[in-house]
Amino acid sequence: KNQVEQSPQSLIILEGKNCTLQCNYTVSPFSNLRWYKQDTGRGPVSLTIMTFSENTKSNGRYTATLDADTKQSSLHITASQLSDSASYICVVTDYGGATNKLIFGTGTLLAVQP
């Protein structure tokens, strides 16, 4: 069964610190992997998207890595800010030809404290 698992479930860090969120997946065939940020009461917003041939991609203070061999990805947040408090969701696309399906992890809830 195609699955996406994330860890930790929740995380509390102090403002200014770095953190790394993990994502393991079993989706096959694999098309791409995305990280979304979802603020409370809002829709998810894309942070990064990587195809199977990409190892890393950055978006400001967010850096995502991908190891397609071990089927693992991480999202590293540098110098965290209070506005980084949100849910971070790992999403893998099941590349079934005409039926690309997004498979969501359950997310990591990040709280950045002053």
Next chain:
Amino acid sequence: DARVTQTPRHKVTEMGQEVTMRCQPILGHNTVFWYRQTMMQGLELLAYFRNRAPLDDSGMPKDRFSAEMPDATLATLKIQPSEPRDSAVYFCASGHLQGPDTEAFFGQGTRLTVV
């Protein structure tokens, strides 16, 4: 700027009533998704459309849920009759998913409460 628009943003209804949620995808996008999000389950795919044709609605309870795209600018998700367990936030997303390096954009969601 282009965005996915969902209406209503909030809906409170009594058990047994019909609920219709609407989504206006971004113009030009050929794929539309409906997701449901709860604290316990996270984001669950209910249905999705490609070029207005339903591709997969296996995540949807068929006896009470229905999803349609009457035209390229409107997608609807209907629940009849609604039940308290349907209480959740329902998200619509659209994209032009023809290749591996494509993006899906989410609306702000409809928060449904069935009492």
